[in-house]
Every structure is written in C-alpha cells, then in structure tokens.
Amino acid sequence: MKKLDSFDIPAGDEDDLLAQPTRRRLFALLGELRRAASTDELAGRLGIHPNGARAHLQRMRAAGLVERRRVVLRRGRPRDEWSISPTARPRGARPEAYRSLASWLARSVPATPGRLREVEAAGREIGRELAARSSGSAERALVDTLAAQGFQPLIDHAADGRVRCRLRNCPYRDSVRANQPVVCTLHRGITRGLLDALAPDAVLAAFVPHDPDAAGCEIEIDGLVPPP
Numbered sequence: 001m002k003k004l005d006s007f008d009i010p011a012g013d014e015d016d017l018l019a020q021p022t023r024r025r026l027f028a029l030l031g032e033l034r035r036a037a038s039t040d041e042l043a044g045r046l047g048i049h050p051n052g053a054r055a056h057l058q059r060m061r062a063a064g065l066v067e068r069r070r071v072v073l074r075r076g077r078p079r080d081e082w083s084i085s086p087t088a089r090p091r092g093a094r095p096e097a098y099r100s101l102a103s104w105l106a107r108s109v110p111a112t113p114g115r116l117r118e119v120e121a122a123g124r125e126i127g128r129e130l131a132a133r134s135s136g137s138a139e140r141a142l143v144d145t146l147a148a149q150g151f152q153p154l155i156d157h158a159a160d161g162r163v164r165c166r167l168r169n170c171p172y173r174d175s176v177r178a179n180q181p182v183v184c185t186l187h188r189g190i191t192r193g194l195l196d197a198l199a200p201d202a203v204l205a206a207f208v209p210h211d212p213d214a215a216g217c218e219i220e221i222d223g224l225v226p227p228p
Helices: 021-033 039-046 050-062 098-106 113-131 138-148 173-178 180-198
Strands: 066-071 079-084 153-157 163-167 203-208 217-222
Touching: 021 039, 021 050, 021 066, 021 079, 021 138, 039 050, 039 079, 050 066, 050 079, 079 138, 098 113, 098 180, 113 138, 113 180, 138 153, 138 163, 138 180, 173 180, 180 203, 180 217
Parallel strands: none
Antiparallel strands: 066 079, 153 163, 163 217, 203 217
C-alpha cells in the first residue's frame, strides 16, 4: 500500500493520540484525499471495519484533529463525513506539508519576476486538480482543501458580501523563507484554480501574504455564495 504522508506527522510518545497506527493512517489518509470522506470510504480504503473506523474518528474529533458533519441523502439514512479540522495540531505541532509542496514546486520553473506568470499558471492548474477531489458547497470545499494542507483557515463573511479567509498557519514556511515571491505566487495560482473549478463566477479580490512564521495571510473573494 502507498505510504500516506501528506502531512508530516512528527514522532511522538505512546500517550499521543496519533501514536496509535490506525488513527495515524486515518489522519494521513484524510490529508492525502484533501476532502471530506465518509466513514465507509475511509474504512474501505484502510481495510478495516466501519465501526472501528468510527470509534477512532470519534476520538480524533474529541481531540480537535478532525471534524464531522452529517450529510442528508436523497435516499436512506444520513451519513457522517469527516475532514481535517482547520485547527488541527497533530501531536501538538503546527501542520506541515513539505512533501506536497516539493512535488508542486518540481512542476514549476524557479522564476525571475518576468516568469512569475508561468508559476501562477502552474499553480492554477494544480488548484483545478485539487478541486476535482472535493465535495460539498464551494465554500466548504475550499475550506476543506486549505485545512487539509495545514493552513488552518478561518472564514469571515463581511457585510458587503465578500468572503475573507485568514490562514492561521503557513505549512510552507521553510520554502517561503527561501523564495517568497515564487512560493506565494504558486499558492495564489492554486487558490485561483480552486475557484475556477468550485465557483467560476467568484473573483479572487485580494491575496495578501504575511510573514510565514507569524502566518495570517489573507484571501478575499467576491461572489462566493455561502453554504445554506
């Protein structure tokens, strides 16, 4: 089976919740999927019984690592879907996403100012790919994708209808320190690509990077319809 390492989860002691192998695999799988997934899907992918998966997910939810939402289906009983919590701190550490970032940067050309357009275009394509894995409303899918990458997004709906998103963690901070224009331009492209697929009528009105150690980068979107 492919190793699940979308989140770099540092080694911890036996008292840590993710020291338990099944919970560690569930958390890593949600990071790899970058979207919400049902109990049955997660259990099936890991080859475990849904009741066992549910018990582990409930413990992870109580610890603030994952979120649960009830999805009403047209037929049959409602089902639970799980996603990584925007405030998740696996083993008490801020989330990292170096492996994902490395693969994306490998598809980008180290850019001079005149070539940043190429970097953003590459990011935009990646954003569309990520959006294809998402589910739910456009806003929910956007938050799920950002949370799965470790950005710890916080959404605010302004009175003027604009959606503001503050990113409370920078999982790419080491790479940003090395070359902020390239990495932040790539991330802006990814955000635009997500909107291309999730909300074609929405407009990325602002994308304001901040110091990667302090985080707090700001995304502002016009025309993103909030979930019902």
